Amino acid sequence: MLASALSGRLGLPLLNFVLEKLVIGCAVAMAVALQSEFRRFLEQLGRGEFRQLFQPDRLAIPKSDSVIDEIVEAVKELSKNRIGALLIVETTGPIDERDFSVPGVKLNAEVSKELIQTIFQPKTLLHDGATLIRGSRIISSGIILPLSGRTASRQLGTRHRAAMGITERIENCICVVVSEETGSISLAERGTLNRPLTIRKLKESLEALLSPIVDREAVAPGLLSFVRQIGSKTRTLVSRLLRLPSTASRDKK
Numbered sequence: 595m596l597a598s599a600l601s602g603r604l605g606l607p608l609l610n611f612v613l614e615k616l617v618i619g620c621a622v623a624m625a626v627a628l629q630s631e632f633r634r635f636l637e638q639l640g641r642g643e644f645r646q647l648f649q650p651d652r653l654a655i656p657k658s659d660s661v662i663d664e665i666v667e668a669v670k671e672l673s674k675n676r677i678g679a680l681l682i683v684e685t686t687g688p689i690d691e692r693d694f695s696v697p698g699v700k701l702n703a704e705v706s707k708e709l710i711q712t713i714f715q716p717k718t719l720l721h722d723g724a725t726l727i728r729g730s731r732i733i734s735s736g737i738i739l740p741l742s743g744r745t746a747s748r749q750l751g752t753r754h755r756a757a758m759g760i761t762e763r764i765e766n767c768i769c770v771v772v773s774e775e776t777g778s779i780s781l782a783e784r785g786t787l788n789r790p791l792t793i794r795k796l797k798e799s800l801e802a803l804l805s806p807i808v809d810r811e812a813v814a815p816g817l818l819s820f821v822r823q824i825g826s827k828t829r830t831l832v833s834r835l836l837r838l839p840s841t842a843s844r845d846k847k
């Protein structure tokens with residue numbers, strides 16, 4: 595915008611024209627990319643929840659030790675009994691469910707080891723696919739995720755590739771995977787699969803990944819969280835735009 599104003603003052607009409615169009619294009623792209631954040635922000639404003647805007651983000655719900663314990667206990671049992679499972683755990687803020695290939699069935703139930711184990715029993719209707727955990731709630735089950743283009747190992751199939759796929763697309767989640775074949779436990783973060791994990795290592799990793807977020811959210815107001823989301827989306831948008839020309843030239847070849 596500054597460059598556009600400067601070029602206007604310096605009498606460079608062509609540059610000014612191009613920069614103006616670029617500014618409009620960026621504004622539209624940002625509005626599209628940030629629509630879910632804007633919607634939530636405007637909804638809060640519309641409801642007159644001004645105080646909540648300056649309070650810790652309600653959506654980055656504290657992962658109390660008990661939630662981590664329930665997840666770890668469930669995974670321990672599933673692994674022991676070689677029952678395949680795939681859990682998506684949100685870290686900062688909610689995931690846009692449009693990033694899922696199939697959104698699954700809404701549950702909105704309290705996290706408990708019993709419920710997690712029940713969901714993944716092979717005879718239940720919801721055992722296929724992933725289960726989404728937001729804070730202390732199980733939001734939905736039977737979610738189909740986009741697969742990663744990469745394969746972690748030849749022994750690992752689509753469940754593990756789905757965990758890699760969603761965590762490489764979305765920064766604010768991690769996935770816990772239990773292999774049906776071997777009972778091994780994996781943790782996917784930013785597209786990388788850490789495996790095999792012991793139960794102790796899983797607990798330590800979950801505490802390390804989720805607890806600092808709780809501490810930060812406790813001091814960071816909701817507006818800061820909103821600004822952080824804008825920053826993260828802007829970085830993704832810019833990196834995608836920068837990757838476009840090289841992809842196009844590769845396609846030509």
Ligand SMILES: Nc1ncnc2c1ncn2[C@@H]1O[C@H](COP(=O)(O)OP(=O)(O)OP(=O)(O)O)[C@@H](O)[C@H]1O
Pocket residue numbers: 678679680721722723724737738739740741749750751752753754755756772773774775776
């Ligand atoms: N895209 C997906 N999103 C969510 N879950 C998926 C997806 N693809 C497969 N799954 C789950 O993984 C199961 C199949 O696992 P598959 O054997 O192909 O993977 P795997 O990584 O080898 O896992 P395992 O070691 O448990 O066998 C399916 O029954 C389904 O529940």
